[in-house]
Structures are given as C-alpha cells and as structure tokens.
Amino acid sequence: MSADGPGHYDVLVIGAGFSGLYALHRLRGLGLRTLVLEKAGEVGGTWAVNRYPGARCDIESIEYSYSFSEEIQQEWVWTETMPAQPEIESYANFVADRLDLRGDIALHTEVIAMTFDEPSSQWRVRTRCGQTFVAPFVVAASGILSVPLEPDIAGMDTFAGTSLFTGRWPRDGVDLGGQRVAVIGTGSTGVQLIPVVARDAAELVVFQRSPAFTLPWRVRPFEPGELDGLKAGYAEIRAAQRAHPVGAARLSAFSVLLEMLARPPIKSATPQERSRAVEEHGVLGALNWGDVFFDIEANRMATELYGEAIARIVDDPDTAAALVPSHPFACKRPIIDQGYYETFNRDNVTLVDLRRGGIEAVTPTGIDTEQGAFEVDVIVYATGFDAMTGALSRIDIRGRDGVALRDVWADEGPVSYLGLQVAGFPNLFTVQGPGSPAAATNFIAALEHHVEWIGDCVSSLRAQGYRTIEALPSAQEEWIEHTTSLVAPTVLVHPTCNSWYNGGNVPGKKRMYMGYTAGLPEYRRRCEEIAAGGYTGFKLS
Structure with missing residues (x-):
C-alpha cells in the first residue's frame, strides 16, 4: 500500500x-x-488469545483440523486426542507457514x-x-x-491485586502458586480453568452465577503408532465427517448430544432404571434420555438425576446442591469436564453460589457479596463472549x-x-x-x-x-x-x-x-x- x-x-x-x-x-x-x-x-484467532490454563477443544484433534490439504493432514503431528490451546495455536502457525x-x-x-x-x-x-x-x-x-465480555462490576479498577481476563491471558503465563485466587464465571472457560488453578493456588474461591452442565471426558496422549493409523484412514474419517450432522463423526460433545436423541425417554423410565443410569454412568447417565431436548418436564427430571449424580461426587451436601444448574440442559453449549466436580472436594476450594446473594463490588482487597466479603490476591474474570x-x-x-x-x-x-x-x-x-x-x-x-x-x-x-x-x-x-x-x-x-x-x-x-x-x-x-x-x-x- x-x-x-x-x-x-x-x-x-x-x-x-x-x-x-x-x-x-x-x-x-x-x-x-x-x-x-x-x-x-x-x-490463530481465538486460539491465540485464550491462553488461560486448561483451555482445550471439545472435538477430537484429527477432526478439528483442515481437510482441504492432504499434505497438512499428513505432516502435522497431534499429540493428544483432544488438543489443548498451545497445540491448536501451533497448528495455526504451521498452516500459515506451510501455505506461505x-x-x-x-x-x-x-x-x-x-x-x-x-x-x-x-x-x-x-x-x-x-x-x-x-x-x-x-x-x-x-x-x-x-x-470476550468483561463485566461491569463496581470497583473493578480499585483492586490492588492482580486482575486477569481469560480472553487476554498473558502469553508467558501467570504463577498462581501460593496465591489466594478468585474465579468469576463457571461457563466453559471456568469449567476448564478451575481444576487447573485449584492445583496451584493456596486458596481458590469460585463465584458462580449459573451452574453448568458438564460431560465427563478422558483426554489422553496418542499411543505409539495410533496417530499414524488414523492418518492412513483419513479419507474414511473425512467422508464420515461430511455425512455427520455436526461434522464430527468421532467422539465430541456434540456427537454425545446427538446420541442422546436415540435413547429411551426419561418420563417412561422406572425409578429403578433412572437410579441405575446414575449408578452406572454418573452425570452422563443422568442426562442420557431421548426426551430431554423437547420436553421441559423431562428436562427437569433429568436435572434432578444430575443433582443426584453430583452428590455422589461432591462430599459437602450444600456445595453439591449449589452446583445443580437451574437452566434446561442443552440450552447452552455442552462442556467437557476433566475433574471439575472433584475439585470442590479440595480443602483449598470454596464455592460461592451467587443465586443466594450476588456480587456487590470489587474492593482493593477482594470481592464483597451479599453473602459476605472475600479477600483475595488475584481475580480471574471468566465471563463469556x-x-x-x-x-x-x-x-x-x-x-x-x-x-x-x-x-x-x-x-x-x-x-x-x-x-x-x-x-x-x-x-x-x-x-x-x-x-x-x-x-x-x-x-x-x-x-x-x-x-x-x-x-x-x-x-x-x-x-x-x-x-x-x-x-x-x-x-x-x-x-x-x-x-x-x-x-x-x-x-x-x-x-x-x-x-x-x-x-x-x-x-x-x-x-x-x-x-x-x-x-x-x-x-x-x-x-x-x-x-x-x-x-x-x-x-x-
């Protein structure tokens, strides 16, 4: 120019x-x-700025990738079944360089x-x-x-500690070891972030306005030779993707939801069948019914079961009850969960359910709510998009x-x-x-x-x-x-x-x-x- x-x-x-x-x-x-x-x-777009700890895709890496170039498919090496943010960002840079x-x-x-x-x-x-x-x-x-949506909370600019926003996380990361940390928000970002922060922070206080439904997920490194085998079958994988309603034929949060549509309805299930679903499959079993998408009463019944499943994981009954969502399942994007509920059993983690009394202001030393004041060193805003x-x-x-x-x-x-x-x-x-x-x-x-x-x-x-x-x-x-x-x-x-x-x-x-x-x-x-x-x-x- x-x-x-x-x-x-x-x-x-x-x-x-x-x-x-x-x-x-x-x-x-x-x-x-x-x-x-x-x-x-x-x-890299959103994957270049959302560098918060725990950031990860909810679709398998071999499908969350470009299909237009056979060379890129074969040359790039994924390391995990579902890719974390650093690997996705690296992939974007690889593509930019490979295609000049x-x-x-x-x-x-x-x-x-x-x-x-x-x-x-x-x-x-x-x-x-x-x-x-x-x-x-x-x-x-x-x-x-x-x-990213940054909240308008009175006093945010007065906080004397460190304020972090998940949508513009520092590239070099942040050492939260020994810190008293508050996380505001329990959507997809918060659910991914909270278990990771809890492992490092001296104390973690989670401020929850709207509890999330989550889907437990196992993410693992590829076994030796496994990725090569998948690459050899890429033509079949891509054909299956193109025929699939959500464009992800293998495991993904969306494909799990689609499979639920074919399940029996919860309203005709016996109490024994409902209990067995939770006993055998936990929170996923609580939601795995074919009528929850179309019948709000069925959805509420599944949410009750979901609460029972949470209570089997979270030791404290009040905390378990506070983690039960009040919105219908599936009306928000499903969230993959790697130890989210288990995190609330840690001695250093406290849940503040804002439905019982909201945030009034951020102060120089922490956060004041209608339920009391909480002193912290770091505030992390995970407040959506x-x-x-x-x-x-x-x-x-x-x-x-x-x-x-x-x-x-x-x-x-x-x-x-x-x-x-x-x-x-x-x-x-x-x-x-x-x-x-x-x-x-x-x-x-x-x-x-x-x-x-x-x-x-x-x-x-x-x-x-x-x-x-x-x-x-x-x-x-x-x-x-x-x-x-x-x-x-x-x-x-x-x-x-x-x-x-x-x-x-x-x-x-x-x-x-x-x-x-x-x-x-x-x-x-x-x-x-x-x-x-x-x-x-x-x-x-």
Missing part, C-alpha cells in the same frame, strides 16, 4: 483465525488479490470502520492507525467467539444508504441469509454469521464449506460480469423463520436460558437463537441448491 493512497484489492478478509487463513489460501488460489487484516499481533500466507496478512491492523460506496460498488475499509483499504468484496472472518455478532457490531459497518449493521442487529435481532450475508450490505460475506451451523457443529468443518462457497461465488460473479451480490430481505426473513422454527419445539429457546446461543448473556442484546440446527449435510445441500439456481435469494447486479 502506498503512503499517499488506499490499498486496492480484489478481496479484503477481516481476521487471521482459522477462517481467515483458509479464506486467504482459497481466494489466492482463485487468482484474487487478497489481503487479511488482523488486529492481533499473531495468527504471512506475506498477505497485515498484523496489528484493527478494522474500525467500513463503508460501501454505491457508485463504485466498493468497500472502503479504515483501520485504527488511519490506513484505508478498498476492495469490491469483504469476507468477515472475525470469529464467533472472539469478543458476545458471540456470533459481537466482533462485527464493534466495527462501524455502513451498507446501502449509510445504514449501520450494528443498528440492524439491534433493531431486528441477529438476522442474516444463510449466515453468509445481511440484506442491505452488498458484497459483504460473513463466515459463520448468525443463522449458520457454526455454533452447533465442528467449527472447522463448517468454515471450510463457507469459505469454499464464498470463493466459488466471487469467481462466478466476476466471470459473469456482475459487480454486486446482496441478500434479498424476503429471503433473509424466510431463512430466519426457518432457523427459528427448527428450535421452536426444543428447550433451546426456553425463557430460563441465558446463553450465548441466543444472546441472553449480553445485556441489551436482542434475544434470538443464532444457529442452524438441521445439520451440516442439510445446510450444504441448501447452499449448493441456491448456488446452482443462480444464487436464489440474492440480487445480482
């Missing part, structure tokens, strides 16, 4: 996480001059504004440091869990007639067509936007399809001489009606559930379930049908 004018490209990609890296590779391969703009100082992507990635380049210029059919993209880039097409690969729309809502994106994307989502909810475009914003593609399968599937399997569809679309438009493509409002409305109808009969939309799936965890965010739940194969079929029909539901000009 010259110093006195904007940089012109065929496509600009926002974000150098897994979506952005593949988008760059794919678009370059199609002959498109492409630049990736990344606000961080490294590639870094020369077309601008790091430390935060996009703050984008405006669609209607006369030229070009997007003008402005960065925080004052650069301007111009391209007819923009691919927003900004991630679905890339914007503004999912799906958060990253783009923080950019001033202006489409036709100067309409702001954040205003559309604030007024209408997180709308889109296919999770790929929002009406009124021509040539702006979203990878895994609201209404896409991303939230309920293997993210990498889902993003590969999105990136390939977008690349094929841009190539087709250019070949036919079209300058713009934009979602029709009517098609967008029909798609949102379709996606919401899929979850209407389920507990996913129960009013007691405040989840990042529906935006209920973000104050002021319009509530709407943001995922597509009919499965990846059906989603791909619909997208391919739309493309084959000349991009049905889009206006080309």
